Amino acid sequence: MRIFNLLYLLWFLILTTFSVATYAEEKAEKKEKEASFEHPGYIEHPDWFKVSFYDLKEDVAEAAEAGKRVILYFYQDGCPYCKKLIQENLGQRSLAEKTQQHFDFIAINMWGNLEVTGLDGKRYNQTKFAEHMKVMFTPTLLFLNEQAEIIGRVNGYYAPHKFEAVLDYFADKKEKEMKFRDYYASVSPVPATGKLHKELSYLQPPYRLSSLYRIGKKPLMVMFEQKQCKDCDELHMDILKRKESKEQLERFDIVLLDMWSDDKIITPDDKETTIAKWAKELDIKNAPSTVYFDSEGNEVFRTEAYLKSFHLQSAMDYAASRAYVVQPSFQRFISERAAKLEAQGIHVDIMK
Numbered sequence: 322m323r324i325f326n327l328l329y330l331l332w333f334l335i336l337t338t339f340s341v342a343t344y345a346e347e348k349a350e351k352k353e354k355e356a357s358f359e360h361p362g363y364i365e366h367p368d369w370f371k372v373s374f375y376d377l378k379e380d381v382a383e384a385a386e387a388g389k390r391v392i393l394y395f396y397q398d399g400c401p402y403c404k405k406l407i408q409e410n411l412g413q414r415s416l417a418e419k420t421q422q423h424f425d426f427i428a429i430n431m432w433g434n435l436e437v438t439g440l441d442g443k444r445y446n447q448t449k450f451a452e453h454m455k456v457m458f459t460p461t462l463l464f465l466n467e468q469a470e471i472i473g474r475v476n477g478y479y480a481p482h483k484f485e486a487v488l489d490y491f492a493d494k495k496e497k498e499m500k501f502r503d504y505y506a507s508v509s510p511v512p513a514t515g516k517l518h519k520e521l522s523y524l525q526p527p528y529r530l531s532s533l534y535r536i537g538k539k540p541l542m543v544m545f546e547q548k549q550c551k552d553c554d555e556l557h558m559d560i561l562k563r564k565e566s567k568e569q570l571e572r573f574d575i576v577l578l579d580m581w582s583d584d585k586i587i588t589p590d591d592k593e594t595t596i597a598k599w600a601k602e603l604d605i606k607n608a609p610s611t612v613y614f615d616s617e618g619n620e621v622f623r624t625e626a627y628l629k630s631f632h633l634q635s636a637m638d639y640a641a642s643r644a645y646v647v648q649p650s651f652q653r654f655i656s657e658r659a660a661k662l663e664a665q666g667i668h669v670d671i672m673k
Contacts, residue, residue, distance in 0.1 A: 477626025518557035
């Protein structure tokens with residue numbers, strides 16, 4: 322029995338040493354690769370990120386024992402929005418300390434090859450796991466509770482003040498009491514006055530969206546916004562006024578809605594409700610958010626976070642061209658689209 326225990330201990334030490342060495346080598350290789358990666362979006366991850374062997378249920382158990390929850394952070398090299406998250410959000414001492422206090426932050430490369438033991442106990446490489454979790458944007462954050470259940474999802478970049486609200490919401494377990502949109506409204510109330518940037522070319526009330534759908538009609542672009550929204554102002558006063566954006570807008574029927582409005586609307590599936598109730602039913606969390614419907618009234622895509630012009634134009638192109646039918650990965654689509662534009666001599670600056 323003693324010999325067996327010694328052999329078992331030796332096997333365990335060899336396995337552990339190999340795993341740590343493999344992780345260290347992979348991290349060093351990645352660091353070396355990233356150091357030479359000339360891209361405006363490159364940024365190294367903070368050292369306080371969780372060192373994980375990607376057995377996610379084990380990670381959740383360790384976090385729970387320490388009184389924390391887990392955040393899965395899906396990223397990709399050269400992602401400018403990931404850079405904003407790391408620099409502008411987690412680069413603030415108060416936000417970094419709050420994140421470390423309440424969460425174990427685990428980074429997962431959506432194009433990586435490391436093995437992940439998922440929440441279902443199945444094994445994937447990082448790329449397949451990202452696909453399995455339906456990750457379409459970077460950054461994407463998945464919040465896990467103590468039972469290794471997904472209790473929240475942030476698709477894309479949130480500005481620091483909203484990111485902090487998300488941290489507080491899940492750290493204080495408010496998901497048991499209310500939806501995030503209602504929590505955020507309570508801690509950052511929407512002013513009663515302000516301006517929605519409605520254009521005459523947009524659909525006007527009364528909103529009867531179900532009557533739009535006939536074969537051959539344009540897809541529908543529904544923009545959910547709110548009054549006194551700085552990102553909405555930038556969207557309409559700059560990004561949507563650009564020539565490339567206008568060309569994409571012409572491919573849609575467009576409706577702009579105040580996500581808090583009690584005005585009546587008939588939805589694409591022919592239900593009569595209010596705009597606020599419909600926004601809540603669709604789980605609209607952020608202004609501006611855009612939901613795309615095909616010519617038969619089915620939701621096919623949405624954007625829910627801060628986007629610059631190229632990514633927004635790509636999202637419109639993705640929905641209007643029905644590229645999602647043959648290319649389910651939006652990230653692959655925008656990479657291919659950028660390459661095609663560059664080949665035509667059109668320089669792509671993804672942060673303008």
